[in-house]
Amino acid sequence: MVSSYFKSLLLDLGINKERIEILEGKGGIVEDEFEGIRYLRFKDSVANLRRGTVLFDFHNIILGFPHIKRVVQLENGVKRVFKRKPFYVEEKVDGYNVRVAQIEGRVFAFTRGGFICPFTTERIEDFVNMEFFKDYPNLVLCGEMAGPESPYLVEGPPYVKEDIKFFLFDIQEKRTGKSLPVKERVKIAEEYGIPSVEIFGIYDISKINDLRELIENLREQRREGIVMKSFDMKRIIKYVTPYANINDIRIGARVFFELPHGYFMQRIKRLGFYLSEKKIRDAEFEKYATALGKALLEPFVESIWDVSGGEEIAEVFTVRVKHIETAYKMVSHFERLGLKIHIEEIEEMPNDYWRISFKRVYPEATREILELWNGHAF
Ligand code: ATP
Secondary structure (H helix, E strand, C coil): CCCHHHHHHHHHCCCCHHHHHHHHHCCCEEEEEECCEEEEEECCCECCECCCCEECCCCCEECCCCCCEECCCHHHHHHHHHCCCCEEEEEECCCEEEEEEEECCEEEEECCCCCECHHHHHHHHHCCCCHHHHHCCCEEEEEEEECCCCCCCCCCCCCCCCCCEEEEEEEEECCCCCECCHHHHHHHHHHHCCCECCEEEEECHHHHHHHHHHHHHHHHCCCCEEEEECCCCCCEEEEECHHHHHHHHHHHHCCHHHCCHHHHHHHHHHHHHHHHHCCCCHHHHHHHHHHHHHHHHHHHHHHHHHHHCCCCCEEEEEEEECCHHHHHHHHHHHHHCCCCEEEEEEEECCCCCEEEEEEEECHHHHHHHHHHHCCCCC
């Protein structure tokens, strides 16, 4: 149930009564609570409030992080989007999206879906200078949390060797969700020492070969890709390396039955465009074909073996927290996301942190494999 406080707030924001009722009825808006603070989370977009928006009061509205369009043909994509205009090229860091904002004097980290993440909220002060929020209470830091010890992803970028790190890539205004121009964001990040994604430089279509070379370097270094941004942040596109496409398939194939088939098809499609744009043939083509086949089949076949041998499909991941309670809060958070995750191990670290291992089980995938293995006809 959405309380009358949030309903009247929505009316004040220009959303009419019927719209609010329909939204509530289909679960498009959900009221939530975190450590005594209530907020409204948008599962659907409404008017100019994007999906993932979080609402506290009339001033504290954290807009959902916008979708970034993807190009699969680099040269034509760049031409079409930027014409002859220059744009910034940044690293697309492989992690999970967070928006960080100060509400009533406390700093919270929000997930893409608009939940307050207990883990990221606890750890964010390890990475971001909190002075920033004293000076700019009206701004939201958007960034990627990435590293091997992540509560949401099984792998991180190769250069984060342990734990997890924050990488800023956008600063937006509360209420409007408007991004600061790249230059201003970079200046603020420097001033407050906020760690940011790597900026590879300013490119335009005449430098397409340099851009291609950059992609090849990133591929070799097992990095995910790039995000290209106009100076004013009005035009933004992303492009990922063939490494990331194949690696995602490898990671996904372990839990083949948990993912929609589109997950695999989309990545195969991107790889197809890469191979054609680069005119990759013969031995080099064979290499990619083998890598793709292996990425798709090896983990999948292994998981079938595991299940037929009596095991359950599961993943174990580890994170560092300052308070054990944060680990328990994460368990409730995962439950609300519909995930089956429990704490496997708690270990005290020498530096006042706790190392928590979680185990995520995949009952559906396990059941489906078992049925098929046992000869079910379908
Ligand atoms: P989308 O909603 O854009 O389709 P998605 O959830 O499918 O996104 P991705 O395809 O991985 O995610 O790409 C978009 C995400 O990339 C952003 O939401 C952001 O979290 C992440 N990202 C990493 N580095 C950057 C960067 N430099 N600039 C913008 N976003 C970045």
